[in-house]
Amino acid sequence: MALASMTGFARTHGTAGPWNWAWELKSVNGKGLDLRLRLPVGWEAIEAPLRQSASRRLARGNVSANLTMARTDASVSVRVNEDLLQSVYAAVGRAAAAAGAPAPALDSLLGLKGVIEVAEPEESEAERRQIEQGLLVGFEAALDALIVMRNAEGASLNAVLSERLDAIERLTQAAEANPARRPEAIRAKLAEQVRVLLDANSNFDPDRLHQEAIMIASKVDVREELDRLVTHIAAARAMLSEGTPVGRRLDFLAQEFNRETNTLCSKANDVSLTAIGLELKSVVEQFREQVQNIE
Incomplete structure (x- = not known):
């Protein structure tokens, strides 16, 4: 299928x-x-x-x-309900006479409901x-x-979604290889921030600053997000190849893609990594919109 x-x-x-x-x-x-x-x-x-x-x-x-x-x-039968027609004619005639109006024309009463009955033959x-x-x-x-x-429409959507997944994979690899996420780059940036703080206020405790720097470094690490993106890409490709109704599951997976890219952007410690994250968000949104059409 x-x-x-x-x-x-x-x-x-x-x-x-x-x-x-x-x-x-x-x-x-x-x-x-x-x-x-x-x-x-x-x-x-x-x-x-x-x-x-x-x-x-x-x-x-x-x-x-x-x-x-x-x-x-064209075998339909038309019948005039004469009893009903006479009753209506008599009643309207009496009303007209009481009002001093002329008697009604007979053909003017044929349009009343039930006067003419059209019946189709019954099977x-x-x-x-x-x-x-x-x-x-x-x-x-x-x-x-x-x-x-x-x-036929699904085949076209399959091609579009595969292209979006390829783009997500390329951007994930670009984030993986981005120099800004290397440990030495993170340490250098944090060290620079510490130096700026110490220059501004010599009362800062260097040991406490070092501990805070370690905590910040762990928070900006996007290793888990990148690993989950790789896993989601593989899962999405497997679903596209199943040939069964997978729209609901793909929609859920699109939400997970969006969650990981949002976290990656929030953790980014460099403008270049943020740019990759924002492009990822755009492609993931395109993927999600197309998934809405899948059975």
């Missing part, structure tokens, strides 16, 4: 018995699977199997499924089940097309 996006569109159409039907499916990002069905009145019986089919084949996404239907035959139970089965098969075909589009 390929990496899939949550965005896609599909449309299928066909016939079932005396009906023309068309399915239109749209899918966008979502935290879970949310199927929103729009069915013509009278066809609600197929809702449950439709939801089962969608949940069996899709893991995440807000999916809108719209079914439109039209009869192919037998067996015919109804056969039509419903045709609609379900059509929905499966629409799902096939939607999944093809989501997979």
